Amino acid sequence: MPEPVDGNSLAGPFSELFSADLTTATARCLGCGDVSELARATVYPDPTGYVVRCGRCDDVLMVIIEEPDSIRLELRGMSWLKVPR
Amino acid sequence: MATRGSSSAIGDPLVISERETRDAPPHRIGLWHVGVVVSTHTETPTGRSIVLDVPGWGGNLAGQHADVRLTASDGYQAVRSYSIASAGDSDRVELAVDRFPTGEVSPYLVDDLLPGDELELRGPLGGWFVWKPTQTESVQLIGGGSGIVPLVAMIRSHTDSASTAPFRLLYSVRTSDDAFFRSELERPTPHLDVTWLYTRRVPHGWPRPAARISLADLAASAFASSLSPAVFVCGPTGFVETVATDLVALGHDPQRVKTERFGGA
Amino acid sequence: MAVISRGFTGRSREHTPELPPGQYLTKDFPVLSAGPTPDIATADWSFSIRTDDATLHSWSWDELHTLPIEDIATDIHCVTRWSKFGTSWRGVSLDTLFAGVETSDEYVMAHSYGGYTTNLPLQDLLGGKAWVAFEFEGEPLDPEHGGPARLLIPHLYFWKSAKWIRSLEMMSSDEPGFWEQNGYNMYGDPWLEQRYW
Numbered sequence: 001m002p003e004p005v006d007g008n009s010l011a012g013p014f015s016e017l018f019s020a021d022l023t024t025a026t027a028r029c030l031g032c033g034d035v036s037e038l039a040r041a042t043v044y045p046d047p048t049g050y051v052v053r054c055g056r057c058d059d060v061l062m063v064i065i066e067e068p069d070s071i072r073l074e075l076r077g078m079s080w081l082k083v084p085r
Numbered sequence: 086m087a088t089r090g091s092s093s094a095i096g097d098p099l100v101i102s103e104r105e106t107r108d109a110p111p112h113r114i115g116l117w118h119v120g121v122v123v124s125t126h127t128e129t130p131t132g133r134s135i136v137l138d139v140p141g142w143g144g145n146l147a148g149q150h151a152d153v154r155l156t157a158s159d160g161y162q163a164v165r166s167y168s169i170a171s172a173g174d175s176d177r178v179e180l181a182v183d184r185f186p187t188g189e190v191s192p193y194l195v196d197d198l199l200p201g202d203e204l205e206l207r208g209p210l211g212g213w214f215v216w217k218p219t220q221t222e223s224v225q226l227i228g229g230g231s232g233i234v235p236l237v238a239m240i241r242s243h244t245d246s247a248s249t250a251p252f253r254l255l256y257s258v259r260t261s262d263d264a265f266f267r268s269e270l271e272r273p274t275p276h277l278d279v280t281w282l283y284t285r286r287v288p289h290g291w292p293r294p295a296a297r298i299s300l301a302d303l304a305a306s307a308f309a310s311s312l313s314p315a316v317f318v319c320g321p322t323g324f325v326e327t328v329a330t331d332l333v334a335l336g337h338d339p340q341r342v343k344t345e346r347f348g349g350a
Numbered sequence: 351m352a353v354i355s356r357g358f359t360g361r362s363r364e365h366t367p368e369l370p371p372g373q374y375l376t377k378d379f380p381v382l383s384a385g386p387t388p389d390i391a392t393a394d395w396s397f398s399i400r401t402d403d404a405t406l407h408s409w410s411w412d413e414l415h416t417l418p419i420e421d422i423a424t425d426i427h428c429v430t431r432w433s434k435f436g437t438s439w440r441g442v443s444l445d446t447l448f449a450g451v452e453t454s455d456e457y458v459m460a461h462s463y464g465g466y467t468t469n470l471p472l473q474d475l476l477g478g479k480a481w482v483a484f485e486f487e488g489e490p491l492d493p494e495h496g497g498p499a500r501l502l503i504p505h506l507y508f509w510k511s512a513k514w515i516r517s518l519e520m521m522s523s524d525e526p527g528f529w530e531q532n533g534y535n536m537y538g539d540p541w542l543e544q545r546y547w
Contacts, residue, residue: 003321003322003323003346004322004346004386005322005345005346005347006214006344006345006346008150008211008213008214008345009150009166009211009345009347011150011208011210011211011212012150012152012164012166012207012208012210015207015208015210021210021211021212021213023211023212023213024212024213037213039211039213039214039343040344044383044384044385046382046384046430048429048430048545049532051384051385053385058385058386060384060385063532065532065533065534065546067533067546072532072533074531074532074533076531117352119353154352155355155358155360156352156353156354156355156358157354157355157358157359157360158354158359160352161359161360162352162360163358163360187378189360189361193355193357193358197357197358199356202355202356203353203355203356204353204355205352205353
């Protein structure tokens with residue numbers, strides 16, 4: 001069965017969206033306040049996208065849906081995202 | 086370019102140009118390169134390594150990965166991520182792939198791909214699970230099965246840069262036949278210490294019985310947490326989760342433990 | 351222009367009339383999950399229907415099994431493009447569970463153990479089209495497939511058949527659930543290929 005993987009695996013999909021490497025960005029979880037690199041998040045891969053959950057509390061940080069002509073990014077569970085320059 | 090410094094009254098062109106040439110991992114946006122298979126090598130009964138020439142790749146850091154895209158003649162496409170076993174400035178990229186029997190891409194890469202074939206690669210990707218030759222602290226590598234691939238890249242980078250950072254590797258495999266890069270890892274390498282762990286069948290006379298990796302293995306063979314090593318763990322999800330939990334129990338700072346789990350898809 | 355990979359075909363993509371558009375046939379039962387698999391003992395499990403007049407209709411595991419149990423043979427279709435023919439299930443019809451429920455609301459939010467939600471029109475749950483299922487192919491439903499019990503609504507894409515079902519909440523208007531908030535279709539008819547908005 002597909003098992004959860006680490007946030008670092010999202011570097012490819014993120015590379016279609018951002019010029020910075022978002023896996024090294026830090027996010028604050030709205031649920032538990034944990035501050036971690038997205039590389040440390042837990043990712044549930046799905047052929048149509050990814051559910052990215054907090055590595056500490058499992059709350060949903062973000063959802064990525066790959067539609068045929070676009071990528072939808074929902075950032076429901078993070079209060080901020082800090083991207084290294 | 087220094088000219089951008091003129092837009093700021095206190096702009097120091099040197100500082101700005103330094104930021105522009107900072108030591109960031111190479112990361113190229115969404116671009117697919119065409120790679121040509123140079124050679125393949127059977128590593129295990131289910132896995133092989135693949136060397137590709139990828140014009141425009143421009144090199145990668147040890148531990149980065151690439152997305153591989155295959156396109157069928159009717160336009161159908163499939164994309165999967167693979168760790169890169171090579172590191173350095175070259176356009177030559179080595180991947181190593183284990184076959185998932187129910188997979189869509191890995192059986193093609195392991196069984197069908199021939200020298201001269203073309204496929205597309207995106208990357209190098211990921212600036213987190215990487216080791217740079219400028220790092221001087223002790224490094225503990227822990228790999229399970231084909232999870233050795235990014236760790237081999239780190240070992241190669243360590244050797245190529247003549248780094249004296251102490252490296253240790255714990256490599257867990259079912260049997261000795263299932264080890265990727267076996268002969269390379271058995272060769273004595275300065276500042277590298279390798280511990281083999283067998284989970285199904287041990288070589289004749291091997292002192293440790295076949296067993297999954299345990300806290301006792303980590304306590305016996307890994308760098309102690311008091312040395313604050315950088316720790317890289319890669320393998321199947323269950324392996325990585327067990328090891329990461331045990332490392333924290335042994336006092337390792339979770340912030341110094343980096344993991345890369347690959348799912349079973 | 352993409353490079354064609356010599357000899358690569360990918361999964362079988364032949365078309366048969368029984369397959370909704372854009373689907374491929376699988377003999378496996380792929381597991382897709384948006385989160386960790388909850389571990390629910392049947393002793394702690396319950397299922398309820400909540401209406402806005404605060405009446406709670408609730409069944410324990412044992413109470414559910416005193417109701418008429420139906421055998422269901424059906425094809426299932428996942429939004430991630432796999433379809434599986436001739437699956438067999440056992441469960442209780444939602445017609446049975448809704449028999450004593452009075453409501454004027456026309457929409458339902460399904461809530462799962464673990465926090466997953468999905469929205470449905472009530473009329474898609476009635477008329478012999480939907481069940482609370484707890485057996486698959488003659489065995490208790492595996493947790494990774496939604497056990498102890500899941501919704502089974504085979505005429506819609508399978509994300510509507512919520513795993514680890516816990517309750518149905520009546521709603522006066524159609525509100526989006528977990529995937530629907532993220533771009534999945536509010537209804538999800540596989541024959542109309544209603545995957546996204």
